[in-house]
Amino acid sequence: MKATKRLLRGIAGVAGAVLLALGVAAPLPARAELRIDITRGVVEPLPIAITSFAGAAGREAQIGRDMSNVISADLERSGLFRPLNPQGFLQTPEQLRSGEPRYQDWRAIGAQALVAGSATMQGDGRLKVDFRLWDVAAGQHMAGLSYTATPDSWRRIAHIVADAVYKRLTGEDGYFDTRIVYIAESGPANARLKRLAIMDQDGENHSFLTDGKNLVLTPRFSPTAQEITYMSFVNKRPRVYLFNIDSGRQEVLGDFPGMTFAPRFSPDGNKVIMSMALNGNTDIFTLDLRTRRQTQLTDSPGIDTAPSYSPDGSQIVFESDRGGSQQLYVMGADGSGVKRLTFGQGRYATPVWSPRGDLIAFTRQQGSEFAVGVIRPDGTGERILTKAFHVEGPTWAPNGRVLAYFKETPTGGGRSARLYTIDVTGVNERRVVTPIDASDPAWSPLIP
Amino acid sequence: MRMKILSLFAAVLLVSACETAPDTSANQTGTGGAQTSSIRPGSQEDLAVNVGDRVFFGYDQYNLSPEARGTLDRQAQWLQQYRNVTVTVEGHADERGTREYNLALGERRANSVKNYLVARGVGANRVKTISYGKERPAVVGSGEAAWAQNRRGVTVVD
Numbered sequence: 001m002k003a004t005k006r007l008l009r010g011i012a013g014v015a016g017a018v019l020l021a022l023g024v025a026a027p028l029p030a031r032a033e034l035r036i037d038i039t040r041g042v043v044e045p046l047p048i049a050i051t052s053f054a055g056a057a058g059r060e061a062q063i064g065r066d067m068s069n070v071i072s073a074d075l076e077r078s079g080l081f082r083p084l085n086p087q088g089f090l091q092t093p094e095q096l097r098s099g100e101p102r103y104q105d106w107r108a109i110g111a112q113a114l115v116a117g118s119a120t121m122q123g124d125g126r127l128k129v130d131f132r133l134w135d136v137a138a139g140q141h142m143a144g145l146s147y148t149a150t151p152d153s154w155r156r157i158a159h160i161v162a163d164a165v166y167k168r169l170t171g172e173d174g175y176f177d178t179r180i181v182y183i184a185e186s187g188p189a190n191a192r193l194k195r196l197a198i199m200d201q202d203g204e205n206h207s208f209l210t211d212g213k214n215l216v217l218t219p220r221f222s223p224t225a226q227e228i229t230y231m232s233f234v235n236k237r238p239r240v241y242l243f244n245i246d247s248g249r250q251e252v253l254g255d256f257p258g259m260t261f262a263p264r265f266s267p268d269g270n271k272v273i274m275s276m277a278l279n280g281n282t283d284i285f286t287l288d289l290r291t292r293r294q295t296q297l298t299d300s301p302g303i304d305t306a307p308s309y310s311p312d313g314s315q316i317v318f319e320s321d322r323g324g325s326q327q328l329y330v331m332g333a334d335g336s337g338v339k340r341l342t343f344g345q346g347r348y349a350t351p352v353w354s355p356r357g358d359l360i361a362f363t364r365q366q367g368s369e370f371a372v373g374v375i376r377p378d379g380t381g382e383r384i385l386t387k388a389f390h391v392e393g394p395t396w397a398p399n400g401r402v403l404a405y406f407k408e409t410p411t412g413g414g415r416s417a418r419l420y421t422i423d424v425t426g427v428n429e430r431r432v433v434t435p436i437d438a439s440d441p442a443w444s445p446l447i448p
Numbered sequence: 449m450r451m452k453i454l455s456l457f458a459a460v461l462l463v464s465a466c467e468t469a470p471d472t473s474a475n476q477t478g479t480g481g482a483q484t485s486s487i488r489p490g491s492q493e494d495l496a497v498n499v500g501d502r503v504f505f506g507y508d509q510y511n512l513s514p515e516a517r518g519t520l521d522r523q524a525q526w527l528q529q530y531r532n533v534t535v536t537v538e539g540h541a542d543e544r545g546t547r548e549y550n551l552a553l554g555e556r557r558a559n560s561v562k563n564y565l566v567a568r569g570v571g572a573n574r575v576k577t578i579s580y581g582k583e584r585p586a587v588v589g590s591g592e593a594a595w596a597q598n599r600r601g602v603t604v605v606d
Contacts (some may be wrong), residue, residue, distance in 0.1 A: 189588045215583060217547060236536075236578055238551070259555055259579060262548040275552065277579065280510070280559035282552040303552040319549065326549060349546040363546050389590075392546055408543075410590040440547070 034113060034135040034142070036080050036170045045082035046169065048075060049111040049136075051093045052086065053119045053129065063127065063154045064119035070158035071115065073202060074176040075165065077421075078402070079428030084111055093118075096132075106136040113142075115165060119154065127151040131161045133168055143168045155204060156447070163446075175397035176201060179444040180404060181219045181228050182419060184208060185437040189414050196230060196243065201397070201443070203433045209243065218393075218440050219243075222265045225444040229253065229263040229272050240274045242289075254287040254294055262305045264352075267313045273297075275305040284318055284335075297335035308352045308360075309333070310377070317341065317351040317360050317377070328362060330377060341379045350393050353377075355445070356400030359424070363392045363405075372405050374424065385426040395443045400424070404432065406439040490530035492605040499526045502586075503561060505599040508545070510556040512564055516601075520561060523603055524568035536576040537561045538602045542595035543582045554579030561601040576606070 036046050050072045054064030075081035090105035096116035106114050117131030132144040145164055147157050156177060163174025184197040196209035196216050209228075210216055219230035228243040232250075240253045240260040254260065258278030265272055271286045282303040286295045298304040302322035309316055317330050323340065326347035331338040342348040346366030353360050359374040364384070372394045373384040390408040397403070404421045417439045419432040432441075487493045495501045500523070503516035512520065527533060539558030541550035558577035566572045587597040 190585050192583065194583075215580075217551075217583070238578065259551070261551050275548070277552050277555035280556045280563075282555065303549060303556070305548045305552055306546075321549075326546075347545075349549055365545070390543070414588060415590065 033140075034138065034169065043080060045076075045080055046112055047084055047110050048081050048113040048115065048165075049084045049089060049106055049109070050075070050086075050115045051089060051096060051117075053117040053131070054093065055119050055121070059151065060119055060121050063151065064117075067117075067119055067129070067154055067158040067161070070155055070202070071162045071165070074159060074162035077202065077430055078166065079423055079430075080166075080170060084109060101134050101136070103134075103136055103139045106134075111136050113165075113169060115161075117161065121151065122148065125151070127154060127157070129154075129157050129161070131164070133165055155200070159200070159202075172401060173399045173446070175399045175402060175443075175446070177447050178398060179205075179221075179225065179447065180395075180419070180432070180441050181209075181221060181444070182406075182434070182441040183217060183219065183439045184434065185417055185439060186212075196228070197434075197438075198228075198245070199434070201432075206435060209245070209248075218262065218442075220264050220442045221444045223267060223269040223445055225447055227265075228442075229265060229274075231261045231263065240272065240287075242272070253289075254285075254292070256285070256294070260285075262307065264308055266309050267311055273307045273309065273316065275307070284316075297331070298338075306350050310353050311355050311357045315353075315377070317353055319349050319351060326365075328360070328375070341375065341377075342382070343379075344382060352394060352396060354396050354400040355398050358400065361394035361396065361403055363394065372403065372422075383426065385422050385424070386420075386429060391420075393440055395441050397421075397443050398445045404441045404443055406441060408439070490533055490605075495523070495526060495603065495605060499523055501604070502600045502602040504596060505557055505601070507542070507595075507599065508553065509599075510553065510560045512560055517564065520564045521568060524565050524570050527565065527570045527574065534574045534576070534606045536578055536604050536606055537565075538584075538604055539577065539579040540584060540586070540598055540600050540602070541582045542598040543585065543590065544595060545582060547581060551579050551581035554581045557599075557601045561603065565603075 050068055052065055053067045054061045072083040076083050088109045091102050097118055101114055114134040114136050120128045122128050126148050128148045130146045133142045135142050149157055159177040162176040166174035178201045180201055181198045184195045185192055187193040193212045194216050195212045196219055198209055199206040215233040217231045219228045226245055230241055232241045238259045240263040241250050242253050243250050253272055256276045258276050260274050260276045263272050263274040271288050273286045275282050276285050281301055282305055284298040284304045284307045300322040302320050304320045307316050307318040314333055315330055319326050320329050326349050328341040328348045328351045329338055330341050346364050348362050348364050350363040351360050360377055361374050364371045364373055369387050370390045371384045371387040372391050375382040388407050391405055394403045394405045401424055402421050406417055406419055408415050408417045417437040419438045419441050420429055422429045500519040503519050537558040539554035541553045558579055562575045562577050565575055585598040587594040
């Protein structure tokens with residue numbers, strides 16, 4: 001808890017601290033400006049030189065070095081950038097800070113983009129971070145920004161810098177200044193201990209939010225990233241709960257006669273949509289967080305669950321076995337106009353609408369194999385991104401470009417559960433390293 | 449000679465029982481009838497050993513097989529005998545499904561068991577239900593043998 005609170009104070013520090021933009025994009029040159037075309041499937045990662053942000057000595061030097069490493073790791077993990085080895089750099093960070101890059105030195109080592117910056121401790125104890133980005137081939141300055149914040153939020157500023165570089169070079173919003181909430185697992189499969197846990201998207205700043213006394217499942221972030229809705233078996237009464245990250249306070253949501261589960265926030269954060277199972281029937285309900293009013297949206301005798309709103313809040317995708325097997329359906333936010341979305345072979349589950357609105361991710365179960373895929377909201381363009389013995393529960397990075405999910409692998413007498421991310425085109429699958437086994441990831445929005 | 453034939457007969461019966469009903473295979477239930485003396489009547493152990501505390505379901509199914517109904521008939525009789533006992537029926541699913549769907553499926557299974565017991569005269573207020581989905585397998589392992597044991601409804605004395 002302490003770590004979380006400290007982080008949140010850091011976040012507040014950054015929020016009020018974006019001081020000024022030092023430079024804006026230069027007018028378009030005659031040649032096409034440096035940009036990664038990520039509309040195509042597989043791209044050659046862009047070679048980028050990221051120089052050290054290290055200041056003079058002591059803490060400044062350490063923070064600066066660490067920041068460069070975080071920026072470099074973020075960009076590399078995206079699969080769209082190839083950070084070059086700093087040992088080959090011909091111009092020093094100090095030379096870059098005082099003047100223009102010697103472009104030919106950077107071209108000589110194959111760099112197409114160059115990042116330089118500095119981390120300086122100010123007299124008031126705050127940390128000032130400047131960074132600049134250049135297009136090496138065109139010999140042009142592309143972007144520059146300056147931030148001040150508390151020194152212990154250096155890691156967050158590094159992610160913000162990486163997001164700025166990503167956005168300038170891809171034209172799409174970044175996703176590095178985000179967190180992932182998930183379920184940390186330990187113990188034997190028949191008495192699994194499950195705890196809510198939270199970390200930065202790169203696995204750092206890890207902390208546990210619950211102690212494991214109660215079975216907890218399927219956490220999801222609110223649009224402000226300040227709250228989490230999840231399911232807990234407190235007092236053997238499985239219900240949907242709300243967890244406030246700042247205060248640590250937990251409360252049951254609504255007063256339902258049956259088990260509630262599969263919660264998600266509405267995009268405006270005013271409602272939580274969920275399923276309730278009662279007398280062998282599962283339907284979808286919303287709970288208005290201000291008025292506490294409960295509204296029933298589906299009324300089929302089947303299992304209607306895993307609801308997820310479109311980003312504009314006008315539609316809901318969910319899974320139902322009303323047609324005989326688990327398939328995806330879309331309906332209006334008031335429950336009207338239900339339309340079946342999937343007709344493929346196998347069972348379709350855990351739909352989740354992309355923050356961009358253009359795709360719906362899902363879990364598909366076919367024969368002995370599980371897969372994570374995407375489909376357009378009109379039911380066309382179904383694509384499978386990854387298959388395994390068991391993959392489940394995709395969640396979107398806020399830019400709609402990367403997904404996370406969990407993968408279970410049978411081991412001798414048990415199984416391992418791990419988190420992975422993958423590009424929406426189905427390439428660049430990466431493990432997100434967690435201290436212990438992990439499942440049910442949920443990606444936060446960009447931290448406000 | 450006669451003894452031999454009898455024991456062969458018994459062995460055949462045991463084998464066929466194993467094939468059709470996983471609840472009589474080498475699990476903790478069903479086959480421990482020898483030392484019933486130390487078991488407290490009306491307890492969970494009594495239910496598990498002398499009656500059968502669980503029923504099994506087909507893949508993605510929640511209807512009760514003839515074997516399951518047999519077990520539940522005995523559970524209903526037992527519950528008539530121990531009228532102070534209240535129970536919770538736990539519904540479980542195997543791991544070959546998604547988490548949220550399996551929670552709903554477990555609830556359906558628990559509800560099937562409850563409905564059957566109530567239809568056999570057990571007061572509805574004596575039977576609660578809870579679903580654990582795929583979260584609490586009885587048997588650890590990946591394969592149909594384990595999964596068949598995990599798709600279950602377990603009657604637990606409160």
